[in-house]
Amino acid sequence: MTWPGASDVPRRVRRPADAALLAATVVALAAGIGFAVGAVGTTNTLETELSLAVDGLPRVLLSVISFAGGVGAVALPLALGLDLARRGRLALVIEALAAAGVGAAVASGIEWLVSQGYVPHAVAAALTAPVTASTRSNPLSEVVVATAALLSGSATSPRIQRPGIAVVAALAVTSFFGGDATGIALIASVLVGLIIGFTFRLALGMPSTRATPDQVIQALASVGIVTGALSPRPSGREGSRRFAAAAPLTTVEVFDRDALGSGVLTRLVRLVALRPGGARAPELTLRRQVEHAVLMGEVLANAGVPAPRPLGAVDAGGDSLVTAWRAPEGRTVAEVGDLDEAVVASLWRMLAALQERGVAHRSLTAQTLLVTPEGGAALAEVGRGDIAAPDIALRLDVANLLAITALHGGADAAVRQAIATVGTARVTAALPVLQPVALDRAIRAALRDRPGLLGTVQDAVLALSGAEEGPAEVELRRVTPRTIISILGGGIAAYVLLGQLSRANLGQTLLGVNRGWAAATLGFAALTFAAASLALSGASPVRLRYPRTVMTQLAVAFAGLVAPAMLGNVALNTRFLRRSGASTGAAAGALGLVNITQFGSYSALLAVSSVAAGIGPRASFTPPPGAVIGLLIALAAAVVALAVPQVRDWVRRRFLPQLSEVLPAVMGVLRRPTQVAQLVGGALLLDTSFVAALYCATRAAGGQPPLAGVAVVYFAGAIIGSAVPTPGGLGGIEAAMTAGLVAIGTDAGLALSAVLVYRVATYWLPIPLGWAALHQLQRRHAL
Numbered sequence: 001m002t003w004p005g006a007s008d009v010p011r012r013v014r015r016p017a018d019a020a021l022l023a024a025t026v027v028a029l030a031a032g033i034g035f036a037v038g039a040v041g042t043t044n045t046l047e048t049e050l051s052l053a054v055d056g057l058p059r060v061l062l063s064v065i066s067f068a069g070g071v072g073a074v075a076l077p078l079a080l081g082l083d084l085a086r087r088g089r090l091a092l093v094i095e096a097l098a099a100a101g102v103g104a105a106v107a108s109g110i111e112w113l114v115s116q117g118y119v120p121h122a123v124a125a126a127l128t129a130p131v132t133a134s135t136r137s138n139p140l141s142e143v144v145v146a147t148a149a150l151l152s153g154s155a156t157s158p159r160i161q162r163p164g165i166a167v168v169a170a171l172a173v174t175s176f177f178g179g180d181a182t183g184i185a186l187i188a189s190v191l192v193g194l195i196i197g198f199t200f201r202l203a204l205g206m207p208s209t210r211a212t213p214d215q216v217i218q219a220l221a222s223v224g225i226v227t228g229a230l231s232p233r234p235s236g237r238e239g240s241r242r243f244a245a246a247a248p249l250t251t252v253e254v255f256d257r258d259a260l261g262s263g264v265l266t267r268l269v270r271l272v273a274l275r276p277g278g279a280r281a282p283e284l285t286l287r288r289q290v291e292h293a294v295l296m297g298e299v300l301a302n303a304g305v306p307a308p309r310p311l312g313a314v315d316a317g318g319d320s321l322v323t324a325w326r327a328p329e330g331r332t333v334a335e336v337g338d339l340d341e342a343v344v345a346s347l348w349r350m351l352a353a354l355q356e357r358g359v360a361h362r363s364l365t366a367q368t369l370l371v372t373p374e375g376g377a378a379l380a381e382v383g384r385g386d387i388a389a390p391d392i393a394l395r396l397d398v399a400n401l402l403a404i405t406a407l408h409g410g411a412d413a414a415v416r417q418a419i420a421t422v423g424t425a426r427v428t429a430a431l432p433v434l435q436p437v438a439l440d441r442a443i444r445a446a447l448r449d450r451p452g453l454l455g456t457v458q459d460a461v462l463a464l465s466g467a468e469e470g471p472a473e474v475e476l477r478r479v480t481p482r483t484i485i486s487i488l489g490g491g492i493a494a495y496v497l498l499g500q501l502s503r504a505n506l507g508q509t510l511l512g513v514n515r516g517w518a519a520a521t522l523g524f525a526a527l528t529f530a531a532a533s534l535a536l537s538g539a540s541p542v543r544l545r546y547p548r549t550v551m552t553q554l555a556v557a558f559a560g561l562v563a564p565a566m567l568g569n570v571a572l573n574t575r576f577l578r579r580s581g582a583s584t585g586a587a588a589g590a591l592g593l594v595n596i597t598q599f600g601s602y603s604a605l606l607a608v609s610s611v612a613a614g615i616g617p618r619a620s621f622t623p624p625p626g627a628v629i630g631l632l633i634a635l636a637a638a639v640v641a642l643a644v645p646q647v648r649d650w651v652r653r654r655f656l657p658q659l660s661e662v663l664p665a666v667m668g669v670l671r672r673p674t675q676v677a678q679l680v681g682g683a684l685l686l687d688t689s690f691v692a693a694l695y696c697a698t699r700a701a702g703g704q705p706p707l708a709g710v711a712v713v714y715f716a717g718a719i720i721g722s723a724v725p726t727p728g729g730l731g732g733i734e735a736a737m738t739a740g741l742v743a744i745g746t747d748a749g750l751a752l753s754a755v756l757v758y759r760v761a762t763y764w765l766p767i768p769l770g771w772a773a774l775h776q777l778q779r780r781h782a783l
Helices: 016-038 040-054 059-086 090-115 121-127 142-152 158-177 183-204 213-221 264-273 286-302 341-356 391-409 411-422 424-433 441-447 453-465 481-501 506-511 515-539 546-559 565-579 584-612 625-642 645-670 673-700 707-723 732-743 748-764 766-779
Strands: 230-233 241-245 250-256 309-315 320-326 369-371 377-379
Touching: 016 121, 016 183, 059 090, 059 142, 059 158, 090 142, 090 183, 121 183, 142 158, 142 183, 158 183, 213 230, 213 250, 213 309, 213 320, 250 286, 286 309, 286 320, 341 369, 341 377, 341 391, 341 411, 391 411, 391 424, 391 441, 391 453, 411 424, 411 453, 424 453, 515 546, 515 584, 515 673, 515 748, 546 565, 546 766, 565 584, 584 673, 584 707, 673 707, 673 748, 707 732, 732 748, 748 766
Parallel strands: none
Antiparallel strands: 230 241, 241 250, 250 320, 309 320, 369 377
16 A cells, blocks of 8 residues: 555644653652642741742842733733744644633632632642631642643744743742742642643644655655655554555655654653663654664664665654665564574574674564574564663573574574574573563563463573573562562551660660570570471471571571561572572472471461460360451352363463472472471471560560460561561561560560560571571582
């Protein structure tokens, strides 16, 4: 299909840049109001000081600013209308005036809501200030909102935009020093006006400024490139228009100003979310986009890589830049489907040519890789990569191609050709970034249908390279959900812990305790590490050296300082078991068996201590009705979910492969009575040691609690500690155990002192010992 003229160019377009500006403005408004609410006293003080500072300015200057703002507010709509009419855009005049009218209405509506008390008091207090004893300033300035909406709701030229910004500033200054609105209210007024204007732009679209096909052909002809008729092709990744030209193997790409910003938000999110080198900053102007594409094309050509080669670039009317390319011939990997090993080898040779020159493509997918008619490899796009690329970018290219060739040619062929072409060192170095977050979106979508493929690729690399285990996975994300939860949990825990410590002197607490009971507390704290080591030895499919096992548990205590409790436990124990000769599956099975046994021990001791904490021999344990009902509801929901075929398939894919690998190791342990005794005995000893440590700490502080009650307090604190996403359950455990000891009759001051003694013995003192144990184990290559 040819594109005959301007009829196929849309009259209006919704510009990606407007969506990005709207999102940024909404975030800025929410952040500004949030800051004002949280620091209302500070903002009021700053405004007062600013008002006092301006009192010294000449009154004539303020009068001139006020006059300029008033005249400008009247003259601006007229000037805007004349400018748009001169450019033949009368419809935009109506839309801009409508945006201004909506802005004024919104400001009036918010003022009414505030006056009627429908707005939260904290927000109203941040946006307004007392004027008289019975009146307050306006929460928004209607004229500022309307003027900002007028400017942002239309495609004004710079000759109108600059005076318009000055008018808005003059209006804001006049309102502020006239006491009509606070500084925060005026900032909010500007942002609300911008939001309304950008919303109008997105809802109605803006007049297209795209070059027509005839203009594109004529522009290319002016620099000696004859293309003939153009046939539309799918748009590019950055919103560019692409066409196949009548000239053989020639493609045309048009970068339009009204498409600027397409994909920018996604790339900015990745740039912020990933660590340096994980993503490349987007080009924010048309000229930078074109220059980068042409540069990449020349670099690829010089590297001898079959890829689109630039023939020329030209400006087509100021709002569109046009590039012409000599395109390689072939079908995409996505179209080909299954690849034979010769094609896989060609793909890896092409990447090796880029790697040798330090060039990263950053856009390797099944849609951007071509298979030529001769069975070779080529690129359909020049990519969004780098020259003199950082190491992480080069490793990401290797990881993406590993995933693509494994998907389309099999994991064994992919790894075999990768190692043969780019070398073992580069392939092994890519393993830490071979993770979904680092891969292209299209690759991640394909991997959802092939669960476990990345693990298969990693195992194949390790098998061919002869390494026992790959390098540790690199955390590419700057911020993870776990980080956010840990920060929030840590803040809450620190608040709680500081509140507790403010009521007790730690030094006096430790010096004033009964030394005999304190020594017993330390003894039972040390016994917990021996018990944990005993349980792990009982679950291990290989023989463990007991001293090293105890040192590993001490190292786990140090790891608990920088990670939530279970994370450091699993990571270090898994590595210790693997270094001791257990396979990955067997190590996972051993830790799973330890956790199951620990849960059984915990449940049994909790039930016994709950009954014993009752009234003598008549004590009974009756679960709360709410807990029973909740348990029944959860079981019913699980049964209903498993009745859905898709859920059963997901459970089968997600858990059965792990069970098939873990179950043999678990059964091997259970067939040895000695190990079962070690496992169960260690689990029981671990919990009873913690209970005994808490009891001794309470006696050391001067309390005389019942042992069964202390056991219940310990188990409750352990539950909360595992739920609080802070290192060692910090904050949550202290608060829960203190409240628990008070509930069983211990004085509040003694309870806090007892918990502090207990935490020093079981958490803080083992940390330096754990650090030393960790370094010793690493020197001996046991971790």
